[in-house]
Amino acid sequence: MSLWGGRYSNQIAEGLYNINSSLSFDFRLYHYDIRVSIAHVKMLAEQDIISQSEKSRIVEGLKEINKELELEIKNKKFDYMQTEDIHTLIENRLFKKIGKTAGKMHTARSRNDQIAVDMKLYLKDVIRDTKRLLLNLMSAITQISKDNIVTIMPGYTHLQRAQPITFAHHLMAYFYKFKRDYERFDNSLRNINVSPLGSCALSGSSFDIDRKMTAEELGFSKIYKNTIDGVSDRDYILEYNFNAATLMLHLSNLSEEIIIWNTSEFSFIELNESYTTGSSIMPQKKNPDLAELTRGKSGRVFGNLMQSLIMLKGLPLAYNKDLQEDKESVFDTIDTIKAVLAVYPSMVKKINVNKKRMELACEKGFINATELANYLSRRNISFRKAHKLVGKLVIYVEKEGKSLTDLSLKELQKILPEYSECFDEDIYNYLDIKNSINNTDTDGGPSSTEITSKIDKAEKYIVKEQI
Numbered sequence: 001m002s003l004w005g006g007r008y009s010n011q012i013a014e015g016l017y018n019i020n021s022s023l024s025f026d027f028r029l030y031h032y033d034i035r036v037s038i039a040h041v042k043m044l045a046e047q048d049i050i051s052q053s054e055k056s057r058i059v060e061g062l063k064e065i066n067k068e069l070e071l072e073i074k075n076k077k078f079d080y081m082q083t084e085d086i087h088t089l090i091e092n093r094l095f096k097k098i099g100k101t102a103g104k105m106h107t108a109r110s111r112n113d114q115i116a117v118d119m120k121l122y123l124k125d126v127i128r129d130t131k132r133l134l135l136n137l138m139s140a141i142t143q144i145s146k147d148n149i150v151t152i153m154p155g156y157t158h159l160q161r162a163q164p165i166t167f168a169h170h171l172m173a174y175f176y177k178f179k180r181d182y183e184r185f186d187n188s189l190r191n192i193n194v195s196p197l198g199s200c201a202l203s204g205s206s207f208d209i210d211r212k213m214t215a216e217e218l219g220f221s222k223i224y225k226n227t228i229d230g231v232s233d234r235d236y237i238l239e240y241n242f243n244a245a246t247l248m249l250h251l252s253n254l255s256e257e258i259i260i261w262n263t264s265e266f267s268f269i270e271l272n273e274s275y276t277t278g279s280s281i282m283p284q285k286k287n288p289d290l291a292e293l294t295r296g297k298s299g300r301v302f303g304n305l306m307q308s309l310i311m312l313k314g315l316p317l318a319y320n321k322d323l324q325e326d327k328e329s330v331f332d333t334i335d336t337i338k339a340v341l342a343v344y345p346s347m348v349k350k351i352n353v354n355k356k357r358m359e360l361a362c363e364k365g366f367i368n369a370t371e372l373a374n375y376l377s378r379r380n381i382s383f384r385k386a387h388k389l390v391g392k393l394v395i396y397v398e399k400e401g402k403s404l405t406d407l408s409l410k411e412l413q414k415i416l417p418e419y420s421e422c423f424d425e426d427i428y429n430y431l432d433i434k435n436s437i438n439n440t441d442t443d444g445g446p447s448s449t450e451i452t453s454k455i456d457k458a459e460k461y462i463v464k465e466q467i
């Protein structure tokens, strides 16, 4: 039975029933909907709007329904089309259980404030879980970084070898991206922690309700200052969708790199077999499916963000049924993030690093050319000039099929005779890649001391947040 048929003489069209029904997706809110109803009727009793015994009967009934629904869903006995939505389902069942007292539960509230408060409670738990999973990923990154503090590799710009870095330096860049994601999820709790309950349909209630009491009972720190805003605000859903999209963007970037590093062309890493799948035709293949699917799934998460923005953009105040469309997309995002983060950290932890290949890649591509320009500019040559001179040296060694380190002092003096007094043995300290990395003591740079201290701080951060 629907909650609103009083003024209707006929049934609504079957097609409308199908499109209107949200139970197939809002069923996942049942537990929150029941918690909200319990808080609401407790307040109604406290305010003498219903009696204490009515409250007790309703609360008992709701608790039983909670257990029944849990079992039905678990045992796959739940009928997803049985009624319009989760609120109707729970109220109908309450009627069956306790009779007409059930009709008092909906005093001084509406499904409009009910659904908003349900979603906020649900998202609070989701964010707690998302944060926990993200910490696992951040921890996997610090672990593998710790094993690769002195693993040198070329750093890239434009996917061209640029300057020498370490694998730890590269990976820790992702740590900070994920840390920002983590903090964004955490910050979003600020807006979630405001209770819309008591906004009712849009304008509150002429009953003497206590909005602060229900807010406190449900763990909210504030209440909406405007009831129209309370029922129409969906910023918290946009925030989750945006935060999830940014997280997926970072995961997609990392996945792309993992895929490239894992190719035979690069061979910088080898993925553990358990995170790859085979080909039905090419027996030799081990495809990086998890990384590829993560990269691929970022698309649907970005799409979900767009969907929610577009769905909201033309709405007048206050509640409009369009708002029901906020759910499937955010649920899809939540499920996607959860599925990816459940397995991604262990893939990262079990990456086999081919340190030799990375080091070998540093020998090609003249990645010590900038350091050579730095060497010259320390000898009273402007950096612009030094840059040009090194360009000449690069042309020379490229022609000769040599690398910059192969050049003897004599050769250097011969190629650039006007600068012959600038060249001495110290130049080889600058050309040596390991040396040059460790000499780069820029805060946030690749040197071992710098990275070790950053990893140490990252580990402490994770421990602090895990508590």
Ligand code: ARG
Pocket (backbone or CB within 6 Å): 022, 026, 085, 111, 112, 115, 319, 321, 323, 324, 325, 327
């Ligand atoms: N299923 C609805 C939603 O998700 C619940 C609120 C319904 N409100 C209404 N006035 N029909 O938004």
